[in-house]
Amino acid sequence: MAIREILEAPDPRLKVVSEPVTRFDDELKTLVEDMFETMYDAPGIGLAAIQVGVPLRVLVIDLQPEDPDAEPEPCNHDGHHHHHQPTKREPRVFINPEILDPSDEHSVYQEGCLSVPEIYAEVERPARIRARWQDLDGNTHEEEMDGLMATCLQHEMDHLEGILFIDHLSRLKRNMALKKLEKLRKAA
Numbered sequence: 001m002a003i004r005e006i007l008e009a010p011d012p013r014l015k016v017v018s019e020p021v022t023r024f025d026d027e028l029k030t031l032v033e034d035m036f037e038t039m040y041d042a043p044g045i046g047l048a049a050i051q052v053g054v055p056l057r058v059l060v061i062d063l064q065p066e067d068p069d070a071e072p073e074p075c076n077h078d079g080h081h082h083h084h085q086p087t088k089r090e091p092r093v094f095i096n097p098e099i100l101d102p103s104d105e106h107s108v109y110q111e112g113c114l115s116v117p118e119i120y121a122e123v124e125r126p127a128r129i130r131a132r133w134q135d136l137d138g139n140t141h142e143e144e145m146d147g148l149m150a151t152c153l154q155h156e157m158d159h160l161e162g163i164l165f166i167d168h169l170s171r172l173k174r175n176m177a178l179k180k181l182e183k184l185r186k187a188a
């Protein structure tokens, strides 16, 4: 397992349209393991392969991205002193995902992106979707999603098309975000 470098805007590689996965092999499993490690380390709730420079249609999501290095809470019921797991992880892998039946109803979330660090903005997307995807063995799954899961999956699917959440903003707001990013990078 390895933490990989996350590409940041305006890196042109983030605009590439990712290719479907055709080989469900060990190389794919290693990519997915590395993506989870990179996402948890960041930390973020989702990551697309292109964000680590791999133009394949692979996403990982975990809506419970508690810091794995956080101090566990001490706990004292029944007289024993034991430690909670610091994380209740819910890792999910989506290969070759598709969105079916987006709802007419939209919802607005304040979004952020590991490739656009420290910039947050409201983005409106369909509130509910049906998603279809493959797992690491190539088996197909389908599920209805709403709430943060629906938003996050749509954010990640945008990455597969070379689209960032700031591309949903007005040109003025997008340019402000990119200027702020440039400024933050100069300060660092």
Ligand code: GNR
Pocket (backbone or CB within 6 Å): 043, 044, 045, 046, 047, 048, 051, 109, 110, 111, 112, 113, 114, 115, 151, 152, 155, 156, 159
């Ligand atoms: O960590 C992330 N948080 C987030 C918050 C609201 C909507 C989408 C996201 S995804 C983001 C991680 C990321 O950049 N995934 O591509």
Ligand code: NI
Pocket (backbone or CB within 6 Å): 112, 113, 114, 115, 155, 159
């Ligand atoms: Ni993102």
